Amino acid sequence: MFLFGLFAVVADVRATSVAAAADLKFALGAIVAGYEKETGRKVVLAFGSSGNFARQIPQGAPFDLFMSADEEYIFRLAEQGLLRDQGRLYAIGRIALLVPNGSPLAVDGQLLGLAAALADGRLQRLAIANPQHAPYGRAARAALEHAGLWQSLQGKLVLGENVAQAAQFALSGSAQGGIVAWSLVKAPELASLGVAALIPENWHPPLRQRMALTRRAGEDASRFYDYLQQPAARAVFERYGFSLPAR
Incomplete structure (x- = not known):
């Protein structure tokens, strides 16, 4: 029993x-x-x-x-x-450009600051999730292609296993910023660690x-x-x- x-x-x-x-x-x-x-x-x-x-x-x-x-x-x-x-x-979901406090990158959803930093050498590393298996990585790639930056960023990308790891890279010093999930940026645990801007939703397939x-x-x-x-x-x-x- x-x-x-x-x-x-x-x-x-x-x-x-x-x-x-x-x-x-x-x-x-x-x-x-x-x-x-x-x-x-x-x-x-x-x-x-x-x-x-x-x-x-x-x-x-x-x-x-x-x-x-x-x-x-x-x-x-x-x-x-x-x-x-x-x-x-x-x-x-939505994606956003996230940069840590003190980063040399200017933050804007059109990625103009990112393009300028890439052109003048201030950008050394940018974090995104791995597009091969992470939907947010594929969205980040699509947005960078839309902005005409994807090819120029080859060799400068730090790929996270998932979008949460990409956000960690963006905020920890492993990169100078990253394209990550807006839902992570909105979390109180991350909000005080950096600045973010939404990327237009028509720049990538809907999540x-x-x-x-x-x-x-x-x-x-x-x-x-x-x-x-x-x-x-x-x-x-x-x-x-x-x-x-x-x-």
Whole structure:
């Protein structure tokens, strides 16, 4: 009896495991804090590049929910039968030029200061997420191509494994600035460390961020998935600079 009771308790308190795009680091942390306080249920967050998670899930990575920064990864996994369905669009992201306090770069969304610093030799390193597997890296590349700077920056780019690492590089001295997620710039933990400017949203493909439950997801994961679509969670996404899809 005791053993059966113990197994039942263990099963009941299994935490919901979430694979989350790195741009969600602060916003999702705030949402989970509210959810756990309200429900008493545990959520474990793993942050990284969406492309890497999209490779790990078919290999058996034990995630209940995938929150991707690029909806195409969700569509591909759903086609493979690895998700319950094609999920829901939960946010649309933006990118920004971020420079640390004391940087020689002038900050503007049109990247004119960046171009000037590149031309006169003041710019030595610029951080972005790796475009090969990070959606925010691809958006950064598209914006730099739009500004006519991509080719000139070859050899000066510092590539983060994900956009959160790119922001860390931009603020830590590893680079003189970076193109990162606006949601990270909006976080109080980073806001005092540098200055940022939004890059026009038509300079890059839209960052349509979609989430879906995996086949292993249970009742608790479904409950958290539903919570993410409710006003309290949507208000947090909005506070961190995301555009919200219609409900």
